[in-house]
Amino acid sequence: MVQRLKEVDVVIVGVGMVGSIVAKELAAAGYKVVGLERGDARFTVPEFQSPAVHDELRFDIRKALMQDNTREPVTFRNARSETALPVRRWESFLPGTGLGGSMVHWNGQTYRFQANDFELATRTRERYGKNFLDKDVTIQDWGVTYAELEPYYDRFEYLLGTSGKAGNIKGEIQPGGDPHESPRSREYPTPPQKEHFQGALFRKAATSLGYHPFPQPSSNLSQPYTNPEGVKLNACVFCGFCERFGCEHYAKSVPQTVILPVLLANSNFELRTGCQVQRINLDSTKKKATGVTYIDTAGREFEQPASLVITSSFALNNVRMLLLSGIGKPYDPETGTGVVGRNYAYQTVSSVASFFDEDVFINPFMASGASGTLINDFAGDNFDHSGLGFIGGAFIGAVNTNGRPIQYHPVPPGTPGWGKGWKQAVVKHYNHSVMFSLHGSSVSTRQNYLDLDPTYRDAWGQPLLRMTFDFPQNDLKMAAYVTAKGVEIGKAMGAKQVAGAPRTAPYTTTVYQTTHNTGGTVIGNDPRTSVVNRYLQSWDVPNVFVIGASAYPQNASWNPTGTLGALTYWAIDALKNRYLKNPGRLVSA
Amino acid sequence: MDKFSRRRFVATIGVATVAPAAALLEMAPAEAASPQQMTQPVSPAEPAKPVYLFFNLAEAAFIESACERLIPADESGPGALGAGVPNYLDKQLGGAWGSGERLYRSGPWQSGSPSQGYQLPFTPAELFHAALRAINRKFETQGTAFDALSAEAQDTYLKTLEAGGVNLDGVPSAVFFDMLLRMSVEGFFSDPVYGGNRDMVAWRMIGFPGAYADYYEAIDRHGEKFVREPMSIAEDARRHLHVDPNIPASL
């Protein structure tokens, strides 16, 4: 028996960072907004307080803050020739849940993409010719440029209070920052976090090789900060329990510490937690959403009518929501037609381990999630790819975030997996190793995509999302190339032994890499190759906006979150100043 | 402020082991052990063996010997037995984790590729019982037991399991071995609240300071050893550890 509720102006599916920002802006503009979040409410006090939160087994190994995989996993296969099977335990990627979403337990690494990334297809063709790419690669332009998004990047960074050093202010290269970055209008809101010892070693080595190291932009703040919303954050103390954990100190920029106090105080907004949205409902024309249907924790079904529906859940869940709701044509890899689920991409992450003598104390446990030092000399299109046979690249950095010993106990290649030899190696190397991350881009291809699984269902009886993905040749070549560069830096640090581990195929769901799942509801100017227009508005159902990294046509060399924040503010501008003044219509480009 | 050379600092580590909680940090004069810092953490008085609630006698005998081969005692410190790893395993397998916490348990079950990960219907508890039953039965029919073998022979047997190809009452041996090794590492390095890493021996062995973690000032001391007694989420103001293995894998 479905209970039909009173209609509101806006219903938001997923109250993570995106949902919180959208809700705050629309509620402040006078609209009645309901935010539906499937998980629980949680706050810095009491849920993120230490020492209880500093429990590696619970939060890191057992994924206590993550999406409930016992009721709602995804299915996975490397290729269409296989049968997709459930990801029965999260490992490779870790979707979040609950109020604040995955930005509660993110690492705070806050990057911008570069101008080139937003016009990747055009610029690749211009620079390298139209036959440079492998035939199966389906990268495309975004339909919105870096220059258009720059003010929104700025707004998001100032909301968070991101700590960093600008490298390019309005075209002028700034010492100490990243000379490769696209121009920003002003400095970061707070200065960079302190550099740890491994960052200093990396900096020295990278500089000696002619590269341009700079401090990782960090939303674990370097000093107390009051953001434009009037919310205060504290300085981070480098506790080394960042990713997968809540922050006890109000020092990590998460929805609870940057915007929720303002949102939750606005009576135009109503938060409902424990609400599992089943689908977006459409009218008989299938071109207009009438609201959503959800089931609460007691199993009761509700219909929430609304004039405007915003789906701002995790990227994978946005795609699934459209598929379950029949919005947009599902992608068919066989024919190459359809768009929903198309251009799924990920992140191609490699690593380099450098081992030092036992009188060099690294203290890996002293770190924030983003207190590293890195270079962009081999990221994006910052280097000439002629003759290399791939596009894209990786940032390379001493960006290790922790020394939590269940997972972090580096040993050199050839060390036995257990026994006396293993134990001795662990003791010998634990505090005397530096791990680099090589955080690489991910091109989209015809054969990597998302759809609904034909067999497996969630606890509510709905088909699970099916992921078909393997690393394209392009990205494997890129990984090998950048890893070799990383090994050189390791050697230049004076390490006794350096071991590179480039990413190789096949992609496996059994080893953690990142939760940077992108694509599936791609942004663009052409409805034949995109699901949403450049304002993140559904081409098919104009009163539905899909805001998430599901919009990315391919993934760049950097973490997606900063760009998502910019897109969110960009979409809000279009919503407030254009869509809502003429609702029900496509906002023209 | 006078700087300590690294070599001098390394030389002082020997002093640290004499007064283990004497916190030494460069640049400061000797941190004489304060009464608060003098005491090692105190576990509740424990019998020589844990009270096994999940493992029966034969299972416990295998687990104790096998875990000690995986993480043996040596010059650097205790191994799995001394750290209470079998106790950790017993409490986890006998609790929510063992019965399938955080495991998607719907069928149909099909074997997949390595990229697709674990696809068996067994909960960890079921998996361990099945595998241990098969292992102990095999040794029984040979008139011996795993814990009666020499260390070398035990290692050889474990490597056989690790290599796969042995069916342990439906559990592929490589899957069992992988789970045993992972859980042993967890039991060794997790917070002692879970019943392993007894008295934080493993943390002390590698120099991991534990759950209280404010390094705002210490992070500036590049290259210098950080010496502090490790601290558990389970310790009270008197440094007594209150073990509680039943913490859920959810918030």
Place this chain on the structure above:
Amino acid sequence: MGCLLALGASLIIADAAPPAAKSQSAKRPGPAAAAVCQGCHGANGEGAPAAKIPRLAGQSADYLDKQLRDYATGARTNEIMQNFAKPLNEADRGAVAAFFASRTAPSIAPNPRATDFQMARGHQLAHQGSEPERVQACDNCHGPDGSGVPHSAPYLAGQSADYLAAELQSWREGERKNDAGKLMYSVAQRLNDADVSAVSAYFASLGAP
């Protein structure tokens, strides 16, 4: 005492002489440089809570050393303490810090005792913090029940309530500024007078570690 000093001396830079042993009152152990401290802080650093003179016994040596250094340079302002800290050379400072760090002394029961409200609210702030004020738990940095975390934060348990309250007010007003990362300033900003007195009274009521 001698062996502790020897320990201390061996870890100080090689050319600093250990403090000269002077004839001392039979009642007062410790290096000569500590004698003047003991006059106010007590023979074993037990403090004088009612006079806001903090307990030093068993306090973290590097915390004590830093405070003395900060008093000497003016990084922490207090006319009385400045005058005592300035004349200390580095060796003396280290010896004084090490001495008091090594002492034990019975806790002095607070007077007046904490009220029920102070105990309840203080306990909450100490262990859990408070979301409406967006203040985190003191124990995060100060250890279980404020028993201190070496190289991070001093113990609070058993400290003088009036002293703790005065310091929190000082942090709050921006008068005391020698905290790392402005951490104490950030916390104190979010505590009103009732919370300041609650958390101070609560910690004072606990036995010192």
